Amino acid sequence: MTTFIALLRDYTFQTVALGSALLGLISGVMGSFAVLRKQSLLGDGVSHSALPGVVMAFILLGNKNTEILLLGALVSGLLATFFIISIVRNSRVKFDSALALVMSVFFGLGLVLLTYVQKIPNSNQAGLNRFIFGQAATLLKRDIMLMAICGSVLLALILLFWKEFKLFTFDSDFAQSLGFSTKKLNLMLSFMIVVAIIIGLQTVGVILMSAMLISPAVAARQWTNKLWVMVLLSSIFGAASGVVGTAASSMVSKLPTGPAIVVCISTIVMVSVLFAPGRGILHRLYRRKRNKLLFKMEGGAPNVPSA
Amino acid sequence: MSPQLEIQLIAVIVAVACALPGVFLVLRRMSMMSDSITHTILLGIVLGFFVTHDLSSPLLIVGAALMGVVTVWLTEMLSRTRLLAEDAAIGIVFPLLFSIAIILISRFAGSIHLDTDSVLLGELAFAPFDRMVIGGVDIGAKSIYITGVLLLINLTAIIIFFKELKVATFDPMLAAVLGFTPALVHYGLMTLVSLTAVGAFQAVGSILVVAFMVGPPVTAYLLTDDLKQMLLLSGLLGAVNGILGYQTAALLDVSIAGSMAVVTGIVFLLVFIFAPHRGLVSSLLRKRNQRIQFAKINLLLHLHNHEGTDEEASESGINDIQTHLRWDTVFTKNILERLREENCIRFDDGVVKLTDQGRKTSVDNYKIFFSEF
Amino acid sequence: MNNNATSYAVEVEDLTVAYDMKPVLWDIDLKIPKGKLMAVVGPNGAGKTTLIKAMLGLLTPVSGAVHFTNESEDLRAFKNRIGYVPQSGSVDWDFPATVQDVVLMGCYGKLGWVKRPRKADMALAQQMLKKVGMLEYATRQISQLSGGQQQRVFLARALVQEADVYFMDEPFKGVDAQTEKAIVLLLKELKENGKTVVVVHHDLQTVADYFDWVTLINLCVVASGPVNEVFHEENLKKTYRSTGGLLRSVV
Numbered sequence: 001m002t003t004f005i006a007l008l009r010d011y012t013f014q015t016v017a018l019g020s021a022l023l024g025l026i027s028g029v030m031g032s033f034a035v036l037r038k039q040s041l042l043g044d045g046v047s048h049s050a051l052p053g054v055v056m057a058f059i060l061l062g063n064k065n066t067e068i069l070l071l072g073a074l075v076s077g078l079l080a081t082f083f084i085i086s087i088v089r090n091s092r093v094k095f096d097s098a099l100a101l102v103m104s105v106f107f108g109l110g111l112v113l114l115t116y117v118q119k120i121p122n123s124n125q126a127g128l129n130r131f132i133f134g135q136a137a138t139l140l141k142r143d144i145m146l147m148a149i150c151g152s153v154l155l156a157l158i159l160l161f162w163k164e165f166k167l168f169t170f171d172s173d174f175a176q177s178l179g180f181s182t183k184k185l186n187l188m189l190s191f192m193i194v195v196a197i198i199i200g201l202q203t204v205g206v207i208l209m210s211a212m213l214i215s216p217a218v219a220a221r222q223w224t225n226k227l228w229v230m231v232l233l234s235s236i237f238g239a240a241s242g243v244v245g246t247a248a249s250s251m252v253s254k255l256p257t258g259p260a261i262v263v264c265i266s267t268i269v270m271v272s273v274l275f276a277p278g279r280g281i282l283h284r285l286y287r288r289k290r291n292k293l294l295f296k297m298e299g300g301a302p303n304v305p306s307a
Numbered sequence: 308m309s310p311q312l313e314i315q316l317i318a319v320i321v322a323v324a325c326a327l328p329g330v331f332l333v334l335r336r337m338s339m340m341s342d343s344i345t346h347t348i349l350l351g352i353v354l355g356f357f358v359t360h361d362l363s364s365p366l367l368i369v370g371a372a373l374m375g376v377v378t379v380w381l382t383e384m385l386s387r388t389r390l391l392a393e394d395a396a397i398g399i400v401f402p403l404l405f406s407i408a409i410i411l412i413s414r415f416a417g418s419i420h421l422d423t424d425s426v427l428l429g430e431l432a433f434a435p436f437d438r439m440v441i442g443g444v445d446i447g448a449k450s451i452y453i454t455g456v457l458l459l460i461n462l463t464a465i466i467i468f469f470k471e472l473k474v475a476t477f478d479p480m481l482a483a484v485l486g487f488t489p490a491l492v493h494y495g496l497m498t499l500v501s502l503t504a505v506g507a508f509q510a511v512g513s514i515l516v517v518a519f520m521v522g523p524p525v526t527a528y529l530l531t532d533d534l535k536q537m538l539l540l541s542g543l544l545g546a547v548n549g550i551l552g553y554q555t556a557a558l559l560d561v562s563i564a565g566s567m568a569v570v571t572g573i574v575f576l577l578v579f580i581f582a583p584h585r586g587l588v589s590s591l592l593r594k595r596n597q598r599i600q601f602a603k604i605n606l607l608l609h610l611h612n613h614e615g616t617d618e619e620a621s622e623s624g625i626n627d628i629q630t631h632l633r634w635d636t637v638f639t640k641n642i643l644e645r646l647r648e649e650n651c652i653r654f655d656d657g658v659v660k661l662t663d664q665g666r667k668t669s670v671d672n673y674k675i676f677f678s679e680f
Numbered sequence: 681m682n683n684n685a686t687s688y689a690v691e692v693e694d695l696t697v698a699y700d701m702k703p704v705l706w707d708i709d710l711k712i713p714k715g716k717l718m719a720v721v722g723p724n725g726a727g728k729t730t731l732i733k734a735m736l737g738l739l740t741p742v743s744g745a746v747h748f749t750n751e752s753e754d755l756r757a758f759k760n761r762i763g764y765v766p767q768s769g770s771v772d773w774d775f776p777a778t779v780q781d782v783v784l785m786g787c788y789g790k791l792g793w794v795k796r797p798r799k800a801d802m803a804l805a806q807q808m809l810k811k812v813g814m815l816e817y818a819t820r821q822i823s824q825l826s827g828g829q830q831q832r833v834f835l836a837r838a839l840v841q842e843a844d845v846y847f848m849d850e851p852f853k854g855v856d857a858q859t860e861k862a863i864v865l866l867l868k869e870l871k872e873n874g875k876t877v878v879v880v881h882h883d884l885q886t887v888a889d890y891f892d893w894v895t896l897i898n899l900c901v902v903a904s905g906p907v908n909e910v911f912h913e914e915n916l917k918k919t920y921r922s923t924g925g926l927l928r929s930v931v
Contacts, residue, residue, distance in 0.1 A: 036775060040395040041339055048514070090587055091579060097525045100338035101575060104518035108568020111515075115562040133409070160794055167785050171771045177736045178789030178841075179759035207346065207514075211402030218391045218399060225821035227776045254413045259406035266403040273390055281388060601703060605696050605743060608707045608900070622694075631694045632743035 007250055012137070017246040019139040019147060020261060023200045024238030026151045027209075028216035029158060030196035031238070032231045033189060035217040036169050041099060042081070044210035046197045048103040049080030051110025051206055054131050055117060064128075066143045066202060073131070073198045080106050081194065107206075134205025136246060136257035143202060150199050154192055158231075165189060166227055204258035212238065215265040222276035241265040310435040313448045315553050317434050318567060320451070321507045322519050322545035324458040327465055328499045329520035330541050333528060334476050339394065340497070341520045343382065343401040344375040345504045345513040350408035351375065352505075368505050375501020376494060378404060431510050431553075431563040450510055457506035464499055465538070472496065473534055511564035519545060522571035529582045548574055602642045605632070607651060607669040610661050623659045688749065689714045689845050689876035690735060695744035697727070697734050704730045706900045708744070712878060717871045718893040719881040719907075723920050726898040728880040729767070732847045735878070736764055748845070760789050763843030767850055768830045773823050779833050780818045783809055786840030801840075808839040813862060828859035835863065846870065846877045853882075864890050887911060 007013050034040060050073035057072025058064060080102050087098040114128060130138055158165065168175045168185040176182045193213075200209050220233035245261030274281050332341055351374025355367035378400060386396035434450040465472065475482040475492040482489045500520070507516045527540035551574075552567030559566070580587045609632065613622040621627055629639040643659065646652045651665030661669065692710035696703060705727045712718055720728050733739045735746050737759075748761065763786075786808075787801040809815045812832040817825070825833065831851055838846055852860050867890065870877050881887060887894055887907065894911050895904040896919040903915045 035392070035395055036772075038392055038394065038772075040392065040398045044339075044342065044398060087579065090590070091529060091585060093525055093528060094333075094336050094338075096336050097333045097338040097521055097528075100342055100517050100521040101525055101572070104342075104515060104521065105568050105572030105575075108515050108518055108562075108565040108572070111512075111562040111565030112556075112559075112569055113561075115565065116559065119560060163788055163791070163796060164793065166777075166781075167788055170775050170777060170782070170785070171766065173733075173738055173766055173770065174764060174785065174837075175788075176738055177759070177762065177764040180788075180793075208402045208406060210398045211406075214395050214398040215402075218395050221776060222390060225776050225778065225823075227781070230776045256409055256413050259409040259413075262402050262406040263410070266399065266406070269399055273385070273388060279390060281390075601698065601742070604703075605707060609694055612707055612709065612900075632696075633741075633745055634743060 003251065004247075007247065010250070013246065013250050015141060015144060016136045016139050016250075016257065017243050019144050020136055020203055020242030020246045020257065021239040022144065022147045022151055022242075023203050023212065024216065024240070024242035024261070024265075025235045026147070026154060026196050026238075027200055027212040028220070028235035028238030029231055030154065030193050031213040031215075031217040032220065032227075032234045033165060033169060034193050034213055035221070037189075039190075039193070040214045041096075041210065042193070043197050043213035045084065045099045045103040046077040046081060046194050047201060047206040047209035049106035050074075050077045050198060050201055051107055051131060052076050052113055053079075054201075055110055055113035055128055058128060059113065059117060059120075066140070067146055069128075069131070070146070070198055070201070073201060074195065076106065077194050077198055078191075081190065130205075131201050132205055132207070133256070134201065134203050134208065134258040136203045136249075136261075139203065147199050150195060154196060157188070157192060161185075161188070162228075204261060208258050208262045211262045211265060215262075215269050216241070219265070219269045219272040222272040222279050237265065237268050241268060311553075311557070313435045313451065314431055314563065315550055317448065317450045317454055317510055318431060318549035318553050318563070319546045320454040320458050321510050322523070322549035322567070323542045324454060324461050324503055325507055325516060325519035326523040326541040326545035327461045327538060328496060328503055329522075330524040330527070330534075330538050331472055331476055331496055332500065333521060333524040334534075335496075338517075338521045339397055340379060340382070341500055341504070342517045343397050344378055344497070344501050345508070345516045346401045347374055347378040347404040347408075348372070348501060348505050348508065348513060350404045350411075353408050353411045368502070371505040372498060372501040374404070375504060376497055378501075379494070379497045434510055453506055454510065457503060461499060461503060464495070468492070468495070511567065515564045515568045518568040518571050519548075522568075522575055523548065526571075526575045526578045529578050529585045544574065599642065599645070602634070602638070603646055603651075604669075604672045606642055606646065607661065607665055607672065610652065610659060611666065611669040614661060614666075620658055625654060625657055625659055628659065687714055688712060689716075690878070691747040692731075692735065693745050693747065695731075695734060695746065696742045697730055697739055698742050699730075703742075704899070705734065705897075708897070708901055710895060710901055710904055712876060712895075713893070714749075714876055715871060715874050716876055716893040717867055717891045718876075718878050718895060719887050719891040720878060720895050720897060721881055721884065721887060721919070722897040722902075726919075728897065729849055731897065732849055732878065732880060736762065736847055760841070761844040763838040763841040763846040765831075765834045765838045765846065765848040765851055767853065768827065768834060769853075773825070773830065775822065777822055778818070779809070779814060779820050779822060779825070780805060782822060782833055783836045783840055786837040789841060804842075805836070805840055808836040811839065812836045812866065826856070827853075828855035831855050831863070832859060835866065839866075844875060846875060848877065848879045850880050850882065852886075884916070 031043070034043060053072035053074065053076025054069045056076070057069050061068055083102045084095070084098045087093050087102070088095050117128065164175070164180060164185055168180065168182060168189070172182050175185065197209055197213060200212050204212055216234040216238035217230070219237050220230045223233055224230050241261050241264035245264045246257055248264070249255040249257040249260040272280070277283055329341070332338055348371040351371030352367050354374070355364070355370030358370070359366045382393075382396045382400045385391065385400060386393040391399075435448045437449045438445050439447055439449045439452050471482070471487050471492050474485065475487060475489045479489040482492065503520070504513060504516050507519070511519065523541040523544040524537065526544050527537045530540060531537050548567055548571045552570040553563055555570060556563040556566035578586065583589060606628070609628070610623055613619050622631060625643070628634075628643075629636055632639070634642075643652070646665070647654070651662060651668055652659050653662055654660075688711050690710075690712040692708050695705060695708040697705040708731065720731060722728050730739065734741055737746070783805045784797050784801060787797055787804065791797065791801075806815065806818065809818055812835050814829065814832050814836060817829065822830070822833065831854075835851065838848070851863055855863070867877055867879070879891070881891070888911060892907055893905070894907045896902040896910065896915055898919050902919045903910045
């Protein structure tokens with residue numbers, strides 16, 4: 001217990017925990033929309049594709065500031081998204097193949113650039129690797145500021161265009177028939193999702209980022225039938241697993257932060273899928289059994305239980 | 308054999324071995340499953356190591372391949388609850404298994420000398436250092452034999468079960484009716500994919516295995532319609548990518564696997580743009596021709612519809628047509644000129660009239676489009 | 681000609697629509713008079729849904745145009761005069777929303793960007809839910825609805841739009857007899873209030889009972905006009921071609 005309290009007072013822990021919580025919160029909110037739009041795997045694609053952008057930004061600008069590197073990541077993530085969409089639109093290649101191809105090729109390019117950088121004399125490239133696996137421990141105060149600013153902008157946009165995003169995600173044709181520009185909405189929402197992915201890279205890395213985007217939303221979906229509750233719950237789940245994962249990795253030696261956070265959020269998913277009232281698997285099994293019983297006792301059709 | 312030659316040989320074998328099962332992954336729309344499997348085999352390797360305490364044990368490969376199949380099974384279990392979409396299920400299962408693997412490696416780093424970097428990113432350049440020695444005689448790099456066996460397994464399986472794979476990919480229902488048990492074919496294929504991923508990761512790293520599994524088949528998909536040709540072409544493209552990738556890497560002194568992936572991407576891009584029938588250029592050209600063809604039919608039909616009616620003068624006047632059809636002036640002129648050359652229309656006092664030839668063509672077009680349904 | 685124009689709710693002029701350069705509608709000319717209940721009838725793949733989507737501006741035509749009576753107004757105001765009931769299969773019914781949420785979406789067009797629904801909008805939504813007989817389901821999750829109930833929800837959403845012209849894509853698809861009756865009553869009521877309703881319909885048996893105007897299409901317009909003038913065997917044969925045997929039982 002005393003170690004725990006000491007931990008809470010620890011400055012590094014505060015910084016990292018705050019960063020992870022922010023990341024969980026942001027990706028929880030944006031992930032809800034990604035999942036409802038059936039774009040879950042786009043997160044995986046964009047995060048892998050961000051690698052060459054990170055290294056390229058370093059090569060071109062010779063600067064290791066997080067903002068610069070993330071800007072590079074953003075550009076290459078968007079470029080990859082553009083490639084995926086154009087391939088699907090202009091050929092018979094399906095979305096999943098285009099996604100797998102583009103993200104692995106981009107990742108390969110990232111590796112090529114990384115090995116290239118290592119050969120440049122006097123270029124202190126150490127630290128670029130952290131984007132592959134993520135290193136929450138390297139989070140600095142200014143990184144947190146960056147995350148907080150981006151996060152606030154994203155949240156403000158979501159609040160402002162809540163009605164439009166909800167309508168567009170549910171029924172885009174109807175949105176267009178009402179006179180809303182679905183092109184603009186699509187562009188805006190996709191861009192916001194990509195931004196959310198990019199700011200998470202430093203903490204959990206390109207490989208695990210997709211889980212941060214999908215898992216909180218999927219877990220939250222099981223507990224509620226209202227969009228705003230889902231988004232709220234999703235952000236809480238994301239933030240909570242960020243903090244718990246960070247705490248666990250600080251207290252247990254040799255426990256990396258990113259994977260700890262992912263295990264945390266995955267546990268929440270499993271609990272939700274199994275135990276959520278109404279939708280959960282256990283509740284469904286129980287209902288099926290009760291209906292069978294009713295069927296036997298009354299010898300007729302069971303009453304469909306109302307929710 | 309020189310190390311350079313050995314490396315290229317391994318690159319070619321790996322690329323071909325990956326491309327073959329990849330063809331079916333692409334056609335079954337399961338490309339992202341390969342991404343998932345290539346990550347989770349790491350857990351299989353770690354668990355296998357706990358059992359055998361030997362990083363070169365063949366049991367590791369079995370464990371990893373098994374973990375690949377478990378991944379597929381878990382993902383399908385999760386999506387079958389209908390509580391989440393299938394893509395979301397993929398995106399939840401593999402990061403979890405991967406995280407567990409990373410945690411195990413970090414916790415027991417003292418006892419596992421397993422470098423995550425080398426598993427994920429691979430380093431082909433080191434492959435020739437690991438020699439296969441039998442009875443004191445060096446008979447080449449170990450990787451050549453491992454990947455060679457892998458290629459052999461893939462080739463044999465695909466040749467023997469070609470018919471089953473084809474039916475189950477094209478129409479699972481039909482396969483089920485014919486008694487081929489699509490689930491068996493499915494898991495068989497997934498076992499092949501896992502095995503391939505495991506065998507290939509030491510050489511190229513698990514993330515880039517995806518590029519070799521998906522890249523050549525997708526490229527071949529734009530070049531042919533025939534499944535056998537697609538398999539052959541994929542293998543060929545894989546081999547070419549491997550050699551070109553190595554040469555580029557040697558030239559620039561960068562990661563070999565990464566450069567192979569980049570070459571795969573570039574080759575795809577070239578085919579995507581310039582492929583004979585399905586390429587971007589030829590489809591744009593075709594669209595342009597179609598647009599003209601289409602406008603000619605459209606105009607004839609328009610004239611035919613209004614022929615002899617009261618509005619004919621206002622609908623079919625030379626200058627009215629473009630306002631009615633919302634075409635621009637140049638395009639309208641072009642179409643009118645072409646139709647007149649083909650003797651389908653004539654200009655009569657500022658009004659466009661159908662000739663007998665034009666009327667007949669219009670009716671014929673109409674019939675053709677009707678009979679399509 | 682000009683004073684005639686005001687009596688048409690929608691005018692379609694030389695409309696050609698293509699998907700991927702494959703033509704789906706050829707040179708459609710269509711005038712829909714105000715205050716009519718019109719059925720769009722034709723075989724599968726004849727372009728019924730495409731026609732509706734093109735009229736709503738959801739698709740860009742290759743050539744031709746669609747005119748509404750109040751065209752001079754700006755886009756938003758004019759879109760607010762159009763109501764749309766899509767096919768119920770076109771959305772994900774597992775979306776986390778309640779019946780009331782979905783119905784409320786009908787007023788989003790009037791609200792425009794950013795503004796939120798107010799109490800008056802809520803009241804309107806409640807009223808329309810009552811009209812389609814779904815008031816007691818207002819707080820239900822939409823995944824718990826039957827096919828007929830889903831259709832009623834979409835209908836209520838369109839009613840909230842308070843439009844002049846309604847486009848409905850197969851509202852009778854997969855609904856129970858009771859819902860079908862309720863929908864027909866609603867359609868008649870809309871007509872009595874001077875609204876124009878365009879309905880994609882596939883049940884030939886009921887065309888004469890439900891509608892007073894009909895358009896037969898199969899890539900082209902085969903015929904369009906009052907049901908009792910246009911809806912006869914010869915035109916139907918032209919529309920459906922080889923399925924003459926089926927038609928004899930209808931007419």
